[in-house]
Amino acid sequence: MVFPPILVNSLFPGNLVDLPAARITADIVGIANYIIHVTFILACWILLTMSFKYIGKPTARIDGWEKANGTAIYAFDIELPGMLYAKLVRSPYPHARIIEVNGEDARRQPGVVKIVSGKDVPYKLGIYVGDRDILATEKALWAGHPVAAVVAKTLEAAEKAVELVRVKYEPLDPVLDPLEALKPGAPIVHERLGEYRKLPVFNPIPGTNIANIFRLVRGDVQEGFSQADLVVENEYSMPMVSHVYMEPMTVVAHYQRDGRVDVWTSAQSPFTVRYLTSVSLGIPLQNIRVHVPYVGGGFGGKAGLNLEPLVILLSKLSGYRPVKLSLSREENFTSAAVRVGLHARIKTGVSKDGRMIAEEIRYVFDAGAYADYAVNVGRAAGYAGVGPYEIPNVKVESYTVYTNKTYATAFRGFGHMELHWCVERQMDIVARKLGIDPVEFRLKNLHKPGKSITATGVRVREDAGRPDLCLKAVAEALGWGKPREKPDRPWKYRGIGLAVFMKGPAQPPNSAASAIIRFNEDGSATIHVGTTEIGQGTLTALAQLAAEELGIPLEMVRVSTEKDTLFTAYTWQTVGSRSLFMDGNAVIMAARDARRQILERAAKVLKAEPSELEIVDGVVRVKGKPWMNVAVKDLAMGYTYPDGTSIGGPVIGRGWYIARHMTNLDPETGQGSPTIFETYGCQGVEIEVDVLTGEVRVLRIVSAFDIGKAVNPLLVEGQIVGGSVMAMSIALMEELKYGDGRMLNPNLTDYKIARAGDVPKEFRSIIIETPQLDGPY
Incomplete structure (x- = not known):
């Protein structure tokens, strides 16, 4: 068998293997290593060349039709008998002591059922x-902080x-700047910080505005x-921005008299809503049932726990009647979570030939009023702090700081977007000062699979992916180093730029996913998974995995789109780019479990061994003898022989997957394995600047991802293009503006986002597929 050089090079960069002529020494260790390497390459080559019916095929979204024709059900669409409606009273001040909440005038209004203040719901x-x-x-x-709620009949x-x-x-x-919040004598946002419960990996510092500090140390940066030969130091910043998901927050809750609670919510993670509600309110977990219908976008803004506990308690306090709370767009801006802001200082030491020797970074993340996900964003940015580069001496301090602004939460990339903005700008500036081409400078220092040691002290996996191939692909597509077409006006100028990045799921070592596949009477299968569909298309990909494994037509596979914690299989959360990997592996395991049951049953019917059978288009048949067959639908509920005797029963497959290769991180040095895998990529753009008007137009975006x-x-x-447009919008247009501590642009008139006319005319998406052996296919 002849292996193409691109495959061998992708697995062993800098160690090209010529298999036919390779010398195998008599050394036992050498022979063992050679066998391992050859086996690894062979396995990858088999995976690359395997013929699939559904995997790797462009397939329309399974949820597309319902969304396009308007029949998809969202939380806002939920209406229950006797339902009441809630609205919020919000603070006009960014920082103020509450002396009194007086609802007497409001109570006298027709239709008002209940006025609730913070003292009525004393939970954290x-x-x-x-x-x-x-x-x-x-x-x-913060200005916009809900201080009371009104519940009424309409x-x-x-x-x-x-x-x-x-x-x-x-x-x-108030304190509005995170750098000012760190200074002695700054107003304290949380005087009782030392009294709050917390997870052991986070360490708020009482008497300060520090919600958490993460430290990463490798080597000796001062040495x-x-x-x-050259040391370069710069400062960078990013503002807070809004997620601007299409569907504002909506929660419907019914606290029933027997203690059971039903919640319908626009949330990314139903099981997290259930668990945290139980922990926070003291309601037995088994009494809480969370329903998540279709979600109109999340981008991290609907992760964790949001308005659900409030609406649950409003239902209880309003006579156990169901209550709906839907935020307006303006309320969503001021009272729901936003993305963190960031200030960073980076100091980089390099040799004159372009080798990175040391890097010291200080990140200061603006969490707003609450820690929420912001502390984990700061932690993730800390351990990934130097990006996809091998640097022997590293020191990173990542602070997450309270301010009197809207609280921050997860956002696409979970700290990686922010850190890479800083790191990649620094790379360009250092390369310019060295007089080295920025592409060459990056190539010298990028992670090398199987060889490089990350800043957290972990060797990069051999099958981790190829950041160098991503960078080269984008540079070539941009025409890097080649003459470019000139603009049509002398006052316009064009330029190109690129950035490399890596991203791994930010999840704890014990995060898990499960899947249940239930066969129906007609031989179709229904998949139950906990991951939600927030626009990313994961459920469609999971259906493809199941159809491939089960050997049944894709149209015979249905994935339950509504999540219901009473029936849905568990998954940790729909966050952090984890779902297809974690839930996908769980679905594959469940499909193989169901397939095993079908083959064992069919083996008895066809008088053959299970290993002699295959499933093709919903029919189990003997290999080489397709006329000897039985339909899956005749086996799915149990098989009945002509004489009426039956065997088996309903086929139900179950599967699970738990995070592997991960460890806790050392609390002092940050050393350890923080993520299950990394995805590498590179993006480049060509822009045109009108120096008379200041207009910046993005002409084209080129992307290369190594995704397994x-x-x-x-x-x-679709994800690449959508993410690129959002990133362009954030870079050029988006920023939450504050004046006197109040948000000045809480609407889509003053808060600018990219429109159709801003979208570049040219996108090029390059998919690189270095096989990852523990990934789905």
């Missing part, structure tokens, strides 16, 4: 640090009554700087 929330009030109790911590009545709730405040000095196996290339390209 928080996924990592329990610092969050359901409604502001002692203090309002939405209109609730909206009128909200205006009549009188809240007496004592304004306090590294002393050996460097593209289960559905159509959806992969």
Whole structure:
């Protein structure tokens, strides 16, 4: 068998293997290593050349038709008998002590059922640090902080009554800049920080505004700087931005008199909603049932726990009637979570030939009023802090800091977008000062699979992917180093730029996923998984995995789109780029379990061994003798012989997957294995700048990702294009503006996002498929 050089090179960079002429020494260790390498290459080659019916094929989304024709059900569409409606009273001050909440005038309004203040719901929330009030109790911590809620028989009545709730405040000095918040004497956002519950990996510092510090240390940076020929230091920043998902937050909750709770919510992670609600409110977990219908986008903004506990308690306090709370777009801007802001300082030491010797980084993330996911964003940015580069001496300090602004949560990339903005700008500046081409400079220092040691002290997997191939592909597509077409006007200028990146799922070592595949009477199969469909297309890819494994037509596979914690198989969360890998492996295991049952049953019917059988298009047949067969539908519920005797029963496959290769990180040095895998990629753009008007136009975007196996290339390209447009929008247009501590642009008139006319005319998406042996295919 002849192996193409690209395959061998992709697995062993810098160690090209010529198999026919390779010399095998008599050394036992050498022979063992050779066998391992050859086996690895052979396995990868088999995976690359295996013929699939559904895997790797562009397939339309299974949820596309319902969404296109308007029949998809979202949380906003839920209506229950006797339902009440809630609206929020929000603080006009960024920092103020609450003296009194007076709802007497509001109570007298027709249709008003209940006025609730923070003292009525004295619980603390928080996924990592329990610092969050359901409604502001002692203090309002940002302008827009909900301090009371009105429940009424109609939405209109609730909206009128909200205006009549009188809240007496004592304004306090706010702290709005995270760098100022770190200084001694700054106003303290959380005076009771030392009293809050927290997970052991996070360490809020009482008496300060520090929600967490993550430290990463490898080697000796000071010694590294002393050996460097050039040291470059710069500062970078990114503002807070809004997720701007299409569907604002909606929650419907019914607290029933027997203690059972039903919640319908626009959330990414139903099992997290259930668990954290139980922990926070003291409701037995088995009494909480969370329903998640279709979700109109999330981008991390609907991860964790949001408005669900408030609406649950409003239902209880309003006579156990169901209550709906839907935020307006303006309320969603000011009262729901946003993306963190960032200030960074990077100091880089390099040799004159372009080798990185040392790097010291200080990240300061603006968490707003609550820690929420922001502390984990800061942690993820800390351990991935130097990006996809091998640097022997590293020191990273990543601070997550409270301020009196809207609280921050997860956002696409989970800290990686922010850190790579800083790191990649630094790479360009250092390359320029060295007089080295930026592409060449990056290639010298990029991770090398199987060889490089990451900043957390872990050797990069041999099958991790090829950042160098991604970089070269984008540079070539951009025409790097070649003359470019000139603009049509002398006052316009064009330029190209690129950036390399890596991203791994930010999840704990014990995060898990499960799947159940249930066969129906007609031989079709229904998949139950906990991951939600928030626009990423995962459920379509999971259907393709199941159809491939089961040997039945794709149209005979249905994935349950509504999530219901009473029936749905468990998954940790739909966050962090984990779902297709984790839930996909669980689905494959469940499909193989179901397939085994079918083959064992068919073997008795066809009087053959299971290993002699195959399933093709819903028919089990003897290999080489396709006329000896039995339909899957005749086996799915159990097989009945002509004489009426039966065997088996309903086929139900089950599968699971848990994070592997991960460890806890050393609390002092950050050393350890923080992620199950890394995905490498590179993006480049060509822009045109009008120096008279200041207009910046993105002419084209080129992307290359090494993703293992593209289960559905159509959806992969859709994600690349969609993510590129969002990134362009954030880079050129988006920023939450504050004045006197108040958000100045809480609407889509003043908060600018990319429109259709801003989208580049040219996209090029390059998919590189270095096989990852523990990934789905």
